[in-house]
Amino acid sequence: MSYLRVPSYGSSSSASWKYDVFINFHNEDTGKNFTENLYAALDRKGFKVFKGDKEFEREMPISLELDKTIEESRIFIVVFSKSYASSIQCLDELNKILECNKTMGQTVIPIFYYLEPDDPRYQIGVFHEAFDDHDVRFEVDMEKVQMWRKTLKEVSNISGFHLKDSPEEKYIEGVVKEISSKLSGSTSKFMNLKKLVAGVNFCVEKLLMKLETLRELSGYNPQLSYHFYIFFQLFSSTMRIQRVSSSTSAKHDVFLNFRGIDTRNNFTNHLYGHLIREGIKVFKDNLELEIGKPILPELVNAIEESRISIVVFSKNYVSSPWCLDELVKIVECKNTRGQSVIPIFYDVNPSLVITKLEVAIGQHQKVFADHIENVQTWRNALMEITNLFGRELKDSPEAEFIEGVVKEISSKLSGSTSTSKFMNLKKLVAGVNSRLENSLMKVETPRVAWGQSTMISPCLFLKNFLSPAHFLAHVND
Structure with a gap:
């Protein structure tokens, strides 16, 4: 181009x-x-x-x-x-x-x-x-x-x-x-955080290998052995980064319920992308079913296997029987499984959703003449969810609004065992750097004798090894 x-x-x-x-x-x-x-x-x-x-x-x-x-x-x-x-x-x-x-x-x-x-x-x-x-x-x-x-x-x-x-x-x-x-090459070297983390991982692996070698050698020197013992304790606790497996049957963190023609290519698309970037597992279906067809079994399973459901109410939401059927299932899981539901009112307020429903019901009753009971079920589900505390977009900047939604989701998931405790990669890197620096400050020692030669202390060596310049040397441009 x-x-x-x-x-x-x-x-x-x-x-x-x-x-x-x-x-x-x-x-x-x-x-x-x-x-x-x-x-x-x-x-x-x-x-x-x-x-x-x-x-x-x-x-x-x-x-x-x-x-x-x-x-x-x-x-x-x-x-x-x-x-x-x-x-x-x-x-x-x-x-x-x-x-x-x-x-x-x-x-x-x-x-x-x-x-x-x-x-x-x-x-x-x-x-x-x-x-x-x-x-x-x-x-x-x-x-x-x-x-x-x-x-x-x-x-x-x-x-x-x-x-x-x-x-x-x-x-x-x-x-x-x-x-x-x-x-590339003319602005911040930290534009791609994933590359930076890759460089950090590379250096950490190399560092552990060097430490193991030095630890073995330090066995011949009681003073060095003491310093390495302290450092290993601190360093191990610092770098113990792990994903905790789920103790529940939740396969997805979030299920997105939305009207495709209204928000698939704009708002919901941005929301989905932001959640994914934060390490949150999201189910977002991109299909549209024909009117009169029930929601697919895999969608029912996806709702049941999600911890949180986000319902994006938009102008044409209630004209989709599929959205309404999903909503009924979401309400069922909320009441029987304790799942969280967060309603979002995208360019529509709660009262307008109900008003639009009454207009759409006339159309649905013609289509579902043999299934009038569905209409009342939809009405009840809509009433229950729109009465929940939700978020209304109004005139807010979308990116700022989405950031608020993602923060709320992250907050709800942060104490759970179903997702990574490090959903925010920036915070992870900042935390690792801070803890490593604190560890090194605690165990810093002057030059020490090693056998017949004099070498720089392990911690001074590590400080140089863990410098940003060293990390960046292993970051591919």
Whole structure:
């Protein structure tokens, strides 16, 4: 995939960049969903990202401060969305972005968010309507409008990412991977935490081998033997990282109950991805059954074998008999097995769910004329779950909202024996580093005699061995 990048004599790898990525987007369209989740994904990888959330006055030019921020960013992500061209700020930022690309060599990556590239390229569809408005508003300054048109066409001609019906989480993963490849070697060496942990594991294994050898040799020296005994006790307790097997029959930590057409490719997809990253075992079914067909036995088993069920109520949730049948099973497991249920109200409040049910019931009664008893069962299940304390999305940024849900799930699972006690990898690495440092401080000794020669003490050796530089030497780029 190629992007617009012009070699610049003024910029080099040694250039001082304040931000790795600058995101240009229309807040009204994607600020609280797609762009918020993209920002969170980039931030998790250790990138420095600028994402302005404020919308300025429509006729006001972008500030000098924002101008400078654009100049100090290495990569620009331009999120074209339906209302993008109606924002004067977006268009002015885009002019500056293209200027920096041509004069300083920064990379531009366009994302076409549920748009065809031809829409901004030729200003057709919703872009045509926006520019009709600009033509009237800036009648005395048509040069500005023409500049916007030219910039839009030029940036839209760049090869980028086109989001249609793809799951957003997977799509964002592809964007982040592309950014990572472009910034590899130029930003934080800790962008990929998994690689860091792999390096730590490698060094720990090598360290244990060396310690075993030194321990055997220390048997000839009582003083060294004492120090190694102390260190082994501390080090062993520090590195005793294990997954505790489940004492229950739970196969999954979380079962996701949701309406596919509403949230499969956006909210639920992001929620699923975040839970998986935290080491939580999640069941998320991606099929849609035909109306009138009962839920599959494997789905019944999945619900029974889950510790927590998350029910994502959305606008079309109650129009799915399948969702409602799953909900009935979830309520059954809640009442008979003590399973936890967390309702999420996605762009719909609890009372609206019940209201929509009454409308949908008329449709379902026609379809299930021979199974009227199902309707009352659905109604009872909905009433019970919507009366539980849940989370309502409203106008919250999705990434922040999802983080809150995941924290609640982690909290519920943290005291259990069914999942890893180290679901948060960042906390694990931080904890290991902290404990190792404390261990080394406790047993640090000066130089000691070993036989006829003088060697650096075991703990000073270990301190060098366990240094970040040594870890990084074993981290593949």
